Amino acid sequence: MKTAGTQKRQRFLMMLTGAFAIFFTGFPHVWSIYQPYVTEGTGWTQSQGAMCFYLALSAFVFGNILGGRMQNHFGPRKVLFLGGGLLSAGILMSAFSLVSSPLPMYLTYGVMQGLGQGMMYTVILAAAQQWFPDRTGFASGIVVTANGLCGLFMAPFSRQLLEKEGPKVTLLTVGIFMVAAWILSSLFFASPEENRETAKTGMGEAQSRCRQYTSGEMLRTKQFYFLLATMLFGLISYFMISPISQSYQLELGIPAAAAVSSVMIGSVVNALTRLVLPSLADKVGRIVCIKGVLVIAAAAMILLCFSDSYGATVAVILIYGCYGGIMGSFPSLTSSVFGIRHAGENYGFVMLGIVIATFGTPVLTRMINVGENGMRYVFAAGAVFAAAAFVFIEMLRITLNKSDRSDDYGIGNNEKAASAGKK
Incomplete structure (x- = not known):
């Protein structure tokens, strides 16, 4: 009974903190709110500004592939920690990348953020499905819902802060939230693969069936x-x-x-x-x-x-x-x-x-x-x-x-x- 209770607590904390981290992987989808403020302050063209979104989205996909491959060799916890660090650093550094050339922003907001998001996303999504091997739709639904809610909450928050403080302060503020999500998800992450009892039951049985x-x-x-x-x-x-x-x-x-x-x-x-x-x-x-x-x-x-x-x-x-x-x-x-x-x-x-x-x-x-x-x-x-x-x-x-x-x-x-x- 104690083992079952411990597994439930691990699963709950992992899903809660994981959803908080996954929430910020939807951040590129509110870039359209940031773009007018960024282009006005830097002198970029609209197409140069839009490239930040496209790079972040593309890097996110490749981050999933990279994170999944690394997870097989180094374990999910290390990949989650590395991805969260890369994501947080990318956003914080992007606040100082608002210069005349868009290249630094492409590297920080686009590549670093996208890769870090993808690495976190793939680890948390896989762990969620492994905790619920017979309800993978329910588990993945919670994770991707957190991703989808980002635009709903971050859009009005970002708009108000951008009007008052500008893009640099706004990106730094969002970066601090991402650091908190990174730390919490790393502390409370739990994969069934790391739990021998769970591996012998739920996930192990599901994997043996197919x-x-x-x-x-x-x-x-x-x-x-x-x-x-x-x-x-x-x-x-x-x-x-x-x-x-x-x-x-x-x-x-x-x-x-x-x-x-x-x-x-x-x-x-x-x-x-x-x-x-x-x-x-x-x-x-x-x-x-x-x-x-x-x-x-x-x-x-x-x-x-x-x-x-x-x-x-x-x-x-x-x-x-x-x-x-x-x-x-x-x-x-x-x-x-x-x-x-x-x-x-x-x-x-x-x-x-x-x-x-x-x-x-x-x-x-x-x-x-x-x-x-x-x-x-x-x-x-x-x-x-x-x-x-x-x-x-x-x-x-x-x-x-x-x-x-x-x-x-x-x-x-x-x-x-x-x-x-x-x-």
């Missing part, structure tokens, strides 16, 4: 590329509408209050779907839930094509929710297909779809957005890409079912085994 793919093995499967394509095409609709969600509504004559509210409500829906959908998927199946998200995304983009009023506002909120659904569901889906032992590194490779979508969508939008109805063509293309993602997730389901004819959930051997284990 094959645990290394990243090299995963990259040689068709299932990986179906997952990658689903994430890539499923996220394009969000990246199409997110940068222009307010301005497009204003162009349609929708009141500014409604346009701003749609983004705020969309952020809340984004966070809720990150938590609710993965937990629901533990019961009804992950592929089923992701298919539903993609259908809604396609419908929302079609609504944007034909709506000239508040229908566009509804569509924006739906797209934000679909983004949260995809980001919340894919960690546990990846673990269901390829196992949880190497979950962090494996998911890092799947997240390459985010990098491709992030850099490719603006180029695609500029190519399609021509003529009087250019944006409607863009939204129509977004619906097509959502449909393409649906096709790829269905192809994933078919290939998994071939290896398990009795699969009731459309996921494959790993999740089938986990579901059977719960019974």
Whole structure:
């Protein structure tokens, strides 16, 4: 009983402090609030300022891959400590990188912050799923919800501090919070792999029921590329509408209050779907839930094509929710297909779809957005890409079912085994 009670306390403290640390991995998504203040003070162009966001997001993905690989050799606790230190140092140093050349900011805010965030993210996400081997959706949902909540809380906080004190003081203040999150997560981090009793029970049993793919093995499967394509095409609709969600509504004559509210409500829906959908998927199946998200995304983009009023506002909120659904569901889906032992590194490779979508969508939008109805063509293309993602997730389901004819959930051997284990 004492062992069980100790494990529960370890798990609770790890999830609590881990969620606090993961909260700050969403910080790059509020860069749009910082950018006007930074460019005004440094003289950078808008494109130079925007590169800080793209570098941070890209480095985050590669940080997941790097952290997952290092975790296999040095252990999760050391990787968490190194990643948190790199993240904290990157933000604190970025406060002193506001100079005429953007290169120092690219290194500190972009590369250092992104890599550090990715390393922390992969370790905490993997540990959370390992603590709940039969409820990986619930565990990963909590983690990615914390990431999604960053924009909701940090945006108004940052805006007020930027107006009063400017970007240097604001970045230093955020950096101090990140140091606190780094220390707390390092102190209370607990991995089931470090606990022999847990390894013999929950996580050990889950791993024994299904094959645990290394990243090299995963990259040689068709299932990986179906997952990658689903994430890539499923996220394009969000990246199409997110940068222009307010301005497009204003162009349609929708009141500014409604346009701003749609983004705020969309952020809340984004966070809720990150938590609710993965937990629901533990019961009804992950592929089923992701298919539903993609259908809604396609419908929302079609609504944007034909709506000239508040229908566009509804569509924006739906797209934000679909983004949260995809980001919340894919960690546990990846673990269901390829196992949880190497979950962090494996998911890092799947997240390459985010990098491709992030850099490719603006180029695609500029190519399609021509003529009087250019944006409607863009939204129509977004619906097509959502449909393409649906096709790829269905192809994933078919290939998994071939290896398990009795699969009731459309996921494959790993999740089938986990579901059977719960019974």
